[in-house]
Amino acid sequence: MSSTARLSMRGIDKSFGGVPVLSNVELTLEAGEVVALLGSNGAGKSTLVKILTGLYSRDAGTVEVDGQAVVFGKPADAIAAGVKLLPQEISVMPDLSVGENILLGDLPMKPGFGFKQVDYKTIHIRATELLAQLGFEALDTHQDVKRLSVAEQRIVEIARAIAGQARILIMDEPTAALTEQEAELLFAIIRRLKEQRVSVVYISHYMSEVFEISDRIVVLRDGRNAGDFVTATTNKAEVLAAMLGATAGDLYPTEPPPPPGTDVLKVEGFGVRGKIADVSFAVRSGEILGIFGLVGSGVEVLGRALYGAVHSERSGQVTLDGRPYRPSTPQHGKEAGIGFVAAERKKEGIIADLTVRENIALPFQSRFTRGLFVSTEAETGHAQNWIRDLGIRTRGPEQKLRTLSGGNQQKVCLARWLVEGVKLLILEEPTRGVDIGARREIYGKLRELTAKGYAVIILSSDVEEVAGISDRSLVLDRGRVVEQFPRGVTPAALMAATAETQTA
Amino acid sequence: MATTTETAAAAPSLKRRFMELLAKPWSGVAMLLVFYLILIAVFSILSPFFFNTRNMLQIGLNVAYIGLMAAAGTPLIIAGGLDLSVAAIAGLTGVMISLLVGLGVPVWVAVGLALALAAAIGVANGLFTTRLKLNPLITTLGMMSIVSGIALVLTGGLTRPLMIPGFNWIGNERLFSIPIPLIIMVVTFFALWLVMTKTKFGRFIYAAGGNAEASRLIGIPVERTVIVLYVISALAGAVAGTILGAMLGAAGPNAAGSQLLTVIAAIILGGTSLNGGRGSVWGTLLAVLILGTLNNGLTLLNVSSFWQDVTRGVVLMLAVSLDQLRNRALGE
Numbered sequence: 121m122s123s124t125a126r127l128s129m130r131g132i133d134k135s136f137g138g139v140p141v142l143s144n145v146e147l148t149l150e151a152g153e154v155v156a157l158l159g160s161n162g163a164g165k166s167t168l169v170k171i172l173t174g175l176y177s178r179d180a181g182t183v184e185v186d187g188q189a190v191v192f193g194k195p196a197d198a199i200a201a202g203v204k205l206l207p208q209e210i211s212v213m214p215d216l217s218v219g220e221n222i223l224l225g226d227l228p229m230k231p232g233f234g235f236k237q238v239d240y241k242t243i244h245i246r247a248t249e250l251l252a253q254l255g256f257e258a259l260d261t262h263q264d265v266k267r268l269s270v271a272e273q274r275i276v277e278i279a280r281a282i283a284g285q286a287r288i289l290i291m292d293e294p295t296a297a298l299t300e301q302e303a304e305l306l307f308a309i310i311r312r313l314k315e316q317r318v319s320v321v322y323i324s325h326y327m328s329e330v331f332e333i334s335d336r337i338v339v340l341r342d343g344r345n346a347g348d349f350v351t352a353t354t355n356k357a358e359v360l361a362a363m364l365g366a367t368a369g370d371l372y373p374t375e376p377p378p379p380p381g382t383d384v385l386k387v388e389g390f391g392v393r394g395k396i397a398d399v400s401f402a403v404r405s406g407e408i409l410g411i412f413g414l415v416g417s418g419v420e421v422l423g424r425a426l427y428g429a430v431h432s433e434r435s436g437q438v439t440l441d442g443r444p445y446r447p448s449t450p451q452h453g454k455e456a457g458i459g460f461v462a463a464e465r466k467k468e469g470i471i472a473d474l475t476v477r478e479n480i481a482l483p484f485q486s487r488f489t490r491g492l493f494v495s496t497e498a499e500t501g502h503a504q505n506w507i508r509d510l511g512i513r514t515r516g517p518e519q520k521l522r523t524l525s526g527g528n529q530q531k532v533c534l535a536r537w538l539v540e541g542v543k544l545l546i547l548e549e550p551t552r553g554v555d556i557g558a559r560r561e562i563y564g565k566l567r568e569l570t571a572k573g574y575a576v577i578i579l580s581s582d583v584e585e586v587a588g589i590s591d592r593s594l595v596l597d598r599g600r601v602v603e604q605f606p607r608g609v610t611p612a613a614l615m616a617a618t619a620e621t622q623t624a
Numbered sequence: 625m626a627t628t629t630e631t632a633a634a635a636p637s638l639k640r641r642f643m644e645l646l647a648k649p650w651s652g653v654a655m656l657l658v659f660y661l662i663l664i665a666v667f668s669i670l671s672p673f674f675f676n677t678r679n680m681l682q683i684g685l686n687v688a689y690i691g692l693m694a695a696a697g698t699p700l701i702i703a704g705g706l707d708l709s710v711a712a713i714a715g716l717t718g719v720m721i722s723l724l725v726g727l728g729v730p731v732w733v734a735v736g737l738a739l740a741l742a743a744a745i746g747v748a749n750g751l752f753t754t755r756l757k758l759n760p761l762i763t764t765l766g767m768m769s770i771v772s773g774i775a776l777v778l779t780g781g782l783t784r785p786l787m788i789p790g791f792n793w794i795g796n797e798r799l800f801s802i803p804i805p806l807i808i809m810v811v812t813f814f815a816l817w818l819v820m821t822k823t824k825f826g827r828f829i830y831a832a833g834g835n836a837e838a839s840r841l842i843g844i845p846v847e848r849t850v851i852v853l854y855v856i857s858a859l860a861g862a863v864a865g866t867i868l869g870a871m872l873g874a875a876g877p878n879a880a881g882s883q884l885l886t887v888i889a890a891i892i893l894g895g896t897s898l899n900g901g902r903g904s905v906w907g908t909l910l911a912v913l914i915l916g917t918l919n920n921g922l923t924l925l926n927v928s929s930f931w932q933d934v935t936r937g938v939v940l941m942l943a944v945s946l947d948q949l950r951n952r953a954l955g956e
Contacts, residue, residue, distance in 0.1 A: 424841075429840075429841055449843075450840060450841050450842065450843040451843040451845070453843070454842070454843035455843075460841060460842075462838070462841050467835075467837060467838070468835075468837050468838050468841055469838050469841075470835065470838060471830070471831050471834040471835045471838055471839065471901070472834060472835065472901075473830065473834045473901045473902050474827075474830060474831060474834060478827060478830075478831075481827075482827065482831055482839075482842060482844065483842040483843055483844075485824045485827055485828075486824060489823070489824045492822075492823060493818075493822040493823060494822060494823060494824060494826075494827060536842060
C-alpha cells in the first residue's frame with residue numbers, strides 16, 4: 121500500500137543554524153485522503169510544509185509523490201508535481217474576473233490578428249467546468265473577484281489549484297477568515313475533492329474542525345512525529361495528549377472563580393453607529409466575561425469601542441469605577457486603567473522589529489524613563505519578571521519579537537498591560553493562531569489575574585473558548601445582545617443563541 | 625539520491641549564510657564601515673593628494689549640510705514618513721535671510737524668522753500626511769515644488785549675495801582647526817542618536833514606523849511623533865541652508881536642490897528601511913561620508929563631475945537592492 125501512496129515523506133531532517141527543527145519526520149498521504157497536521161507552534165508544521173512546497177530544502181530524508189522520488193529546489197517544482205499550498209491569507213487578483221483568476225496559471229490562447237490572444241470564451245467555459253466540479257457552477261465567472269465574499273474567494277483559489285492539476289492540496293488555517301456557515305461550505309468542497317482523489321493536508325488550530333473533516337490526524341511535537349490517529353477511532357483528549365506531551369491536562373483552568381467584587385465597567389444602552397445597538401452589561405473585578413459572536417455580529421467592534429479605538433459615533437452610558445467614562449482615543453482607555461489586546465496580532469499587536477523588552481515597556485514607557493532617558497535596567501527587570509511569570513519562551517528580553525512564535529508574541533502583548541493601575545483587560549480573540557500549549561497557559565494566567573482583582577472581557581468568535589473560560593457570557597448577534605449565560609454554558613448553547621435569531 | 629540532495633543543499637547554503645548575515649541587526653553598519661575603509665584605501669593608493677588631514681576635513685566640510693539633512697531625515701523615514709521638501713527649504717532659507725537682511729532686518733533675526741517658516745512648513749507636511757493620511761511622497765513632492773517655486777519667485781531666479789559681517793563665520797571658521805559646519809553636523813548626529821536610542825520619544829519613533837496601527841492601539845501618540853519629526857527635518861533643512869549660504873557667501877533659490885537625491889540615498893544606503901521601523905543615524909553618517917568620499921576621490925582623479933551623478937545613482941540603487949534583500953532575509 122505504501123508504495124502507491126500519493127505522498128510519502130520519510131526521515132525528514134531539517135535544522136537551522138545547528139538547531140534541529142525536524143528530526144526523522146514522516147508524513148504519508150493516500151489518494152483522496154484528508155490528513156490533519158497538528159502541533160503546537162514551533163512543533164515543526166510550517167517547516168515541514170515549506171519543505172513539501174519547495175521553499176526549504178531538506179537536510180536528509182526522501183520525498184515521493186506517487187512512488188516517484190522528487191527533489192523540490194523551488195516552489196515551481198512542487199507545483200509542477202501537483203503539490204499546491206493554499207496559504208492562510210487568500211491570494212487572488214481582485215481586479216481580474218473569476219474565470220481569469222481560476223485559469224491564471226495557464227491562460228487559454230487563440231490565434232488572431234497575427235498574434236496569440238487570450239481566449240476569453242474558453243476561459244469561462246473551462247472555469248465553469250472547474251467550479252462545477254466543486255459544486256459551484258452558479259458562480260458567475262465574468263464578475264471581478266473583489267466583489268466576492270471571502271468564502272467565494274477561497275473557492276476561486278481552490279478551483280485555480282485544481283486547474284493546475286493539483287493532487288495534493290495543503291490548506292493552512294483555511295477557515296481563519298470564514299464564518300461558521302462558510303466553513304461548512306468549505307468542508308463540502310473538501311469532500312468533493314476527496315471524491316476526485318485529491319489529497320488534502322489540513323492545518324488548523326480548531327480541534328472541532330479537524331474532527332469534522334479529516335480521515336487521519338498526524339501530530340508533531342518538538343520536530344518529531346508524536347502521534348498518528350485514525351480520526352474515527354480517536355478522541356480530542358488523546359490528540360491533545362499527543363500534542364502537549366506528558367503534561368497534558370485540562371485546557372481551561374479548573375479552579376473556581378474568586379468571589380466577584382464590585383462593578384469595574386458598567387455599560388448601559390451602548391451603541392456604535394451602524395455596528396452595535398443597545399448593549400448593556402457590567403463586569404466585576406475577579407470576573408471573566410466572555411462575549412461570543414460570529415464575524416459581523418459586532419464582536420469585532422464592541423471591545424475596541426469601549427477602549428476608545430473607534431471613531432464612529434457612540435451612544436449610551438458607560439461608567440468605569442462608578443465614574444462616567446467616554447473614551448475617544450486609546451490613550452483615554454489606557455489612562456483610565458484599561459488594557460487592550462487586538463485580534464490581529466501581526467497587524468495590530470506586535471512591533472516585530474522591537475525586542476521583547478521594548479515591546480513590553482512600550483505602553484507605559486514613562487514609567488521606565490528616568491529624567492530624560494529610558495532606563496534599560498528598569499525595562500529589563502520588568503520584562504524578565506513577566507517572561508518568567510507568563511512562561512514566554514525566548515532567548516531573553518533582547519530577542520526581536522518577530523522571531524517568537526505566535527503564542528509567545530501573544531503573551532508579550534498581554535504582558536504590556538500587567539502594570540499597576542490597569543484593572544480591566546479587554547482581549548479580542550486572545551488565542552487566535554496560538555498553539556494549544558500556550559493557550560492553556562494564557563487561560564490559566566487569566567484566571568490567576570482575576571484572583572488578583574483584574575476584570576477581564578474576552579471577545580471571541582471561538583465558541584469553545586467562550587464556553588470554556590467565561591464566568592459569565594453574552595452572545596452578540598447583529599450588534600445586539602441576544603442571550604446571557606452563567607458559568608458552565610456549553611458551546612452548543614452559545615451557538616444555538618446566534619442561530620435562533622438568524623433563522624428568525 | 626543522497627548525492628542529489630547534497631548538491632542541491634550545498635548550493636543554496638552559501639546564499640542562505642549570506643541571507644542570515646543580512647538579517648543580523650548590525651550587518652548594515654558593519655558592511656558600510658568595511659566599504660568606507662576599502663574606499664579610503666583605494667583612493668589613497670590612486671591619488672597622492674587624498675589621504676591627509678586637510679583633505680579629510682575638506683570632505684567633512686563638503687558633506688556637512690547634506691549630512692544635517694540626512695541625519696534629520698533618518699528618524700522621519702524610520703517613523704514611516706519621508707521629506708522630499710527638505711532641500712528646497714534649504715534654498716528658500718538662504719534666499720529669505722538675504723532678502724530680510726536687505727530690508728534692514730538684523731541677520732540673526734532673519735535666521736530666526738527663516739527657521740520659524742521652516743517649522744511651519746514641517747507642521748504642514750506633518751498635518752497633511754497624518755491627519756489627512758496623504759502619501760508622504762506626493763505631499764512633500766508638492767511641498768518641494770511650492771517652496772522652491774516661492775524661492776524662485778522671490779529672487780527672480782537669481783542668486784543673491786550673502787556677505788554679512790558676523791554671519792559668514794558659521795560657514796568658514798574653524799574650532800580647534802575643525803570646520804564649524806562639520807561640528808554642527810556631528811553634534812546633530814550625536815543628539816539624534818541620543819534621542820532615538822535613549823529616550824521615550826525615540827522608542828515611539830521606532831514603534832510608529834514598525835507598526836503604526838499597533839502603536840496607536842497601545843496609546844502611543846503616533847501622529848504627534850511623526851509631525852514633530854517633519855518639523856525636525858524642515859528645521860534641519862533651514863540650518864543646512866543657513867550654513868550653505870554662509871559658506872558660499874551667496875544664496876541661490878535652488879542651492880541645495882541637486883543634493884536631495886544624495887540625502888535620500890544616504891539614508892537608504894545607511895540601512896534605514898523605506899518601510900520604516902528600522903535604521904540608525906550612524907549608518908546614515910557612514911553613508912554620507914561614503915558618498916562625499918566618492919565625490920572627492922573621483923574629483924582628485926580628474927573624473928568629470930557629471931560621472932558623479934552616475935556613481936550616486938548606482939550606489940543608491942545598490943542600497944535599495946540591499947534593503948530589499950534584507951527585508952527578504954528577515955521575512956524568512
